[in-house]
Amino acid sequence: MTDPVRLSKRLIELVGCSRREAELFIEGGWVTVDGVVIDEPQFKVDKQAVALMPGARAEKPEAVTLLLNVPVGMSAEAALQLVSPASLSAEHSAGTRPLKGHFLRQEAISTLQANASGLMVFSQDWKVLRKLTDDRSKIEQEYVVEVDGQMAPHGLNRLNHGLMHKGKELPKVKASWQNETRLRFAMKNPQPGVIAQLCEAVGLKILSMRRIRVGGVSIGKVPEGQWRYMTDKEKF
CATH class of the missing domain: 3.10.290.10 (RNA-binding S4 domain)
Structure with a gap:
């Protein structure tokens, strides 16, 4: 023995x-x-x-970036606990093999608006971390917002050209209707609470909102609570 x-x-x-x-x-x-x-x-x-295995390389595993479809109201710390090999989206499981090292030293970047769900980014890649930190004012984010109420006259035009609300100047955004109850907002580096302020300024109440894109990276068809790897072809 x-x-x-x-x-x-x-x-x-x-x-x-x-x-x-x-x-x-x-x-x-x-x-x-x-x-x-x-x-x-x-x-x-x-x-x-x-x-x-044939072709094995004695090299440190490459740093990876993880894209999680986070449920509403979840902190980055709690969201990271959802990330495991078991929660990798089945549709995106081909290609990169989940390794224990992929889940170590992951940093959350590009925070969500309050009470929003959708794309949350975690990375251990210093190039990605620097890009989303240094260029945050240049990188567009996109939200889909479910709203209730009657939009004020010329509300969409006002959203796209900037408006005042409660004595505060709100930024210009790219706003459009996705359907009768959903608005799309695209803006660079949205400040905390700004989407709620924009909606209130034109007479709308937010029922829910979801971030679907940061720069050129979309959450795609990843189910809520699941994640996928960012690919080499994607860029923020």
Whole structure:
């Protein structure tokens, strides 16, 4: 009888690599135990079949950005708890393999309007973090807002050209009707509460609102409470 050993130790014995290389192979999702990918170097193995996949690279996994369709009223901290391999959108599960390292050191960026649902962005990629921080005033966000009430005369025109409300100048936005009860708002770096103020200024009450896009990145058909990876082709 032999005692179970760390997966990293077994891999070293198997392929003759260094300890650091073994850890990188495992954390990168290149090692299987009885045919199942295991990405934890400390995982204990006994007589299971351990294998290194063809083309394996001893490199630190690339930083990833996660796009979550968050339910209404959820803080970033609570929303991050929803993100796991089990909540990856089935329609977007092909391609990138979820690894334990993908869920570490994720930072929430580009906060939602109060009482809004929809796209929330988490990233461990410094380039994405810097882009959404340094260029926030240039990046357009889009919300779909369910409203109730009768819009004031020329209300849509007023929204698109700027208006005063309770002595405060509100910004110009791109506003249009999606249908009889839903408005689309597109604006750069919306300040907290500004969409509610805009709607109130033209006689409308918000029933719900959902962010669907930040820059060139859309939440798409991801179900509420689920997430997907941002692809290399997408740009904020």
